[in-house]
Amino acid sequence: MWRNEVRLRCVLDIVEIDNARGRNAVGAPITGTAAGVPFTVLPPSAEVSGPAPVVVAWHMIDAPRTDAAFAAALPLAGVPAWRVYLGMPLCGARMVDGSMDAIVERARRDAVLAYADPFVRQAALEFPAALAELRERFGFDTARMAVAGGSLGGAVALTILATREIPVLAAALINPAVRARSLVSAVESMLEQSYPWTDEANQAADHLDFVARSGEIADREKQVPLLVVSGEDDLPAFHADAGDLVDALRGQYSVPGDLLLTRVPGLAHPLAEEPGIDPAPQLPIAKQVDDVVTEWLVRHLG
Numbered sequence: 001m002w003r004n005e006v007r008l009r010c011v012l013d014i015v016e017i018d019n020a021r022g023r024n025a026v027g028a029p030i031t032g033t034a035a036g037v038p039f040t041v042l043p044p045s046a047e048v049s050g051p052a053p054v055v056v057a058w059h060m061i062d063a064p065r066t067d068a069a070f071a072a073a074l075p076l077a078g079v080p081a082w083r084v085y086l087g088m089p090l091c092g093a094r095m096v097d098g099s100m101d102a103i104v105e106r107a108r109r110d111a112v113l114a115y116a117d118p119f120v121r122q123a124a125l126e127f128p129a130a131l132a133e134l135r136e137r138f139g140f141d142t143a144r145m146a147v148a149g150g151s152l153g154g155a156v157a158l159t160i161l162a163t164r165e166i167p168v169l170a171a172a173l174i175n176p177a178v179r180a181r182s183l184v185s186a187v188e189s190m191l192e193q194s195y196p197w198t199d200e201a202n203q204a205a206d207h208l209d210f211v212a213r214s215g216e217i218a219d220r221e222k223q224v225p226l227l228v229v230s231g232e233d234d235l236p237a238f239h240a241d242a243g244d245l246v247d248a249l250r251g252q253y254s255v256p257g258d259l260l261l262t263r264v265p266g267l268a269h270p271l272a273e274e275p276g277i278d279p280a281p282q283l284p285i286a287k288q289v290d291d292v293v294t295e296w297l298v299r300h301l302g
Contacts, residue, residue, distance in 0.1 A: 063276020231267030
C-alpha cells in the first residue's frame, strides 16, 4: 500500500507540473502573478516540438481593460506560441477596490504625469522580471518573442521596441497610443477639462511620441517587423497617428514588407463591450483583428 501511495503521489506531482505548463488542457487560460504583475497565459493550442515561441501583450485601458479580458478578446489561438497577457498598473488584480476609479482619478489629476507616463514607464520597467519568472515556469523560448499591445498597452510595446534592450522578432499594435498628446486630447474630451501643460509634462509627452522616436525603433540591430491595426472608427487623432508612425518608419526600414498598416472598417477604439473587466465572448470585429494579427505573427515568428 505504501508503494502504491508513493506511486500515486509521483503521478499527482507530474500532473501538477503539467498543469503549470498548460499541457494538461491545451489552450486553457492560466492566471497568476509574476514579479508582482498579474498575468493570463494561454498555452499553445497545438503540440509544438521543443520550446515554443512566446507572444507578450499589454491590454487597453478601454475595454478590454484587464489581462484576462484582453486574452479573451484577442486569444491569437492560431499562433503556435505561448500567449502571455500582462496586466497594466492598477488594472485587473491590481485594481483599487475592484474598480477603475483610481485610474480615472489619476487621469483627472494629471493625464500625463499621473496617468500616461507612469503607467507606460512602470509596465515597461516591470516587464523583464515578469518575463524571466514566466519563462522559468512555462519554458517558452524568449529568443523567439513577439510583443503586442492595444491603446496604452501599445505604447508599452513601442517602449520595448524603442529601448532596444530585449530581443523581439515581431510586433503588432491595435489602435495604439502613438503620441501622448493625442491621448491627452482624448482625456480632455472625456473629462471636459483642459490639460495644464508644463515643461515637465511636455518632456514626458515627448518621450511618449513614437513618431518622433521612430529612429530609435528602426535602429535596432535587427529591425522588427511591425503591424499596426487601426480602426476606421477609432479616435481621429489615434487614426492619424497610426499612419504617421508607419510613414515615419517606412523611410527607415530596409525591408518594406516588414511594415504593414491595416485599416479595419467598423472598428472603433475598444475591442470588447463594457465593462471590459472580465473575459467575455469575442466580438465579431475583434475576431477580424485577431485574424489579422495572427496571420502577421505566424508569418514572422516561424
